[in-house]
Amino acid sequence: MGDSNKGDTLRLPNGDALTGDEVKSPFLIGVAGGTASGKSTVCKKIMEQLGQAEMDHTQRQVVAISQDSFYRELTAAEKAKAQKGLFNFDHPDAFNEELMYDTLQDILKGHKVKIPGYDYRTNSLDFENMLVIYPADVVLFEGILVFYFPKIRDLFHMKLFVDTDSDTRLARRVPRDINERGRDLDAVLTQYMTFVKPAFEEFCSPTKKFADVIIPRGADNTVAIDLIVQHIRDFLNNRSRPGSTGNMALYMNLDLNASGIMGPDHFGNGTYNAIRRFSTLCKELNMQGNFFFDTNKNLPHH
Ligand SMILES: Nc1ncnc2c1ncn2[C@@H]1O[C@H](COP(=O)(O)OP(=O)(O)O)[C@@H](O)[C@H]1O
Ligand SMILES: O=c1ccn([C@@H]2O[C@H](COP(=O)(O)O)[C@@H](O)[C@H]2O)c(=O)[nH]1
Numbered sequence: 001m002g003d004s005n006k007g008d009t010l011r012l013p014n015g016d017a018l019t020g021d022e023v024k025s026p027f028l029i030g031v032a033g034g035t036a037s038g039k040s041t042v043c044k045k046i047m048e049q050l051g052q053a054e055m056d057h058t059q060r061q062v063v064a065i066s067q068d069s070f071y072r073e074l075t076a077a078e079k080a081k082a083q084k085g086l087f088n089f090d091h092p093d094a095f096n097e098e099l100m101y102d103t104l105q106d107i108l109k110g111h112k113v114k115i116p117g118y119d120y121r122t123n124s125l126d127f128e129n130m131l132v133i134y135p136a137d138v139v140l141f142e143g144i145l146v147f148y149f150p151k152i153r154d155l156f157h158m159k160l161f162v163d164t165d166s167d168t169r170l171a172r173r174v175p176r177d178i179n180e181r182g183r184d185l186d187a188v189l190t191q192y193m194t195f196v197k198p199a200f201e202e203f204c205s206p207t208k209k210f211a212d213v214i215i216p217r218g219a220d221n222t223v224a225i226d227l228i229v230q231h232i233r234d235f236l237n238n239r240s241r242p243g244s245t246g247n248m249a250l251y252m253n254l255d256l257n258a259s260g261i262m263g264p265d266h267f268g269n270g271t272y273n274a275i276r277r278f279s280t281l282c283k284e285l286n287m288q289g290n291f292f293f294d295t296n297k298n299l300p301h302h
Contacts, residue, residue: 024110024135027235028155031142032207033162034200035090036173038218039142040066042162045219046140049229050236061236063136067143068118070103072096073125082123085187089123090144090199097149104155110135120181137239138232144200147207160228161211164218166197 033039043064047053052062071094074082081087088094106113113133117126133139147153147161170192177183183191208214215224 025108026110026136026139027157027232028104028108029138029140030146030153030156030159031140031162032144032147032159032204032211033164033218034166034169034204035144035196036169036176037162037164038172038220039162040064041219042160042215042225043140043142045225046229046232049225050232057132058134060134060136062138062140062232063133064140064142065115065131065133066118067095067100067141067146069115069125069131070096070100070143071118071125072099074123079123085183085191085194087123088195088199090196090203092145092148092203095145095149097152100149101151101155104141104152107133107135107139108155120177137236144204145207147210148203153207153210158213159211161208161214162218163208163214163216166200 031039031043044053047062047064050062052060057063071089073096074087078087082089103113103115112135114130115133117129117131118124119126141156146156147159153159173192173196174185174188177188178185213224213228215221219225
C-alpha cells in the first residue's frame, strides 16, 4: 500500500473500524447459488488451483466455509418434521443469522473460530466434529442464502453467484442426496417440489442481483475460475509485498468503472496494474459469455 494510505482508518466492508493487531483482516468472498449449482465445487477448485487443498488446515492462506454450519438447531417437533422431509431448510428462517454474522465478524477481525460440521442424515449440526477456522488471507463463504441477509451481505468484499440451470441442478441434487445425504428418490423429489424450488425462486434467485461476478455453468466454467484464481493470487502477492498494510479491504473495494478516480499513485503500481488487468479481463470475458461482471456498488468503504 502506498504512503498515501498511511494514517487511514482500516475498515471492515460494513464500515466498522479495525485497529492495532486486528489489521490482518481476511478478504471475504461470498459464493451464492441454488442448491447443487456447484458452489462447493467452485470453492474446491479455487483452493486446489491455489495449492491450498493439500495444505495443513493451520497453514492455509485460503479457507472455505459452508453456510450449512449455521443452520439453527431444531426443536424436537421440527426435527420430527425434518425426518419426514417436511421441514423447509431453504427458508431464511432455517438459519441462525446472528451467529453467522458474529462469526464472520470474528473472522474479519482475524480471530480463530470454531464452527460445527453439518450432518444431512440427521438434519443436525455436528458438534462432535467442530471445524477450526484459522486466520487466513482469503475466506470463501458459500451457501444458498449468503446474500439474503443484508447485514451479512454487506460483510463481503466480493460476491460471486454460481449460476447453473435448474434442470442440471436437480439432476445433480438427486444422486447426491441419495448417495451422500441418505435420502430416497421420493423424499428428494417431494422436498424439491415443496420447498427447494419455491424457496429458490423467492429467496435465492433474487440475490443474484447483488453479485459482483456471476459464473454461468459453475465449475465447468474454467475460464471464470482461472480468472478468479488469478485475482486472488494477485491479492495474496500484494499482501505479502513489503510495505503492504495487509488489509485486503482497502485493496478490493473498488469501483473499477470509476478507475478514473485512482491512478498509479493511489495504490502501489503492482496493485494498480493488477486491478487494471482484472478489469480488462472481466470486460473481455463478459463479451465471451464466460463471466458476468458487475462493479460493487454496495461497498464504497475504502
Ligand atoms: N461441473 C460439474 N460437473 C459434474 N458434476 C458436478 C459439477 N459441479 C458439481 N457437480 C456435482 O454436483 C453435486 C453438487 O455440487 P456441489 O458443488 O456440492 O453444489 P453446491 O455446493 O452448490 O450444492 C455434487 O455431487 C458435485 O460433485
Ligand atoms: O438437513 C438438511 C439441510 C439442508 N438440506 C438442503 O441442503 C441444501 C443446501 O445445500 P447445498 O449444498 O447448497 O445444496 C438446501 O437446498 C436444503 O434443502 C437438506 O436437505 N437437509
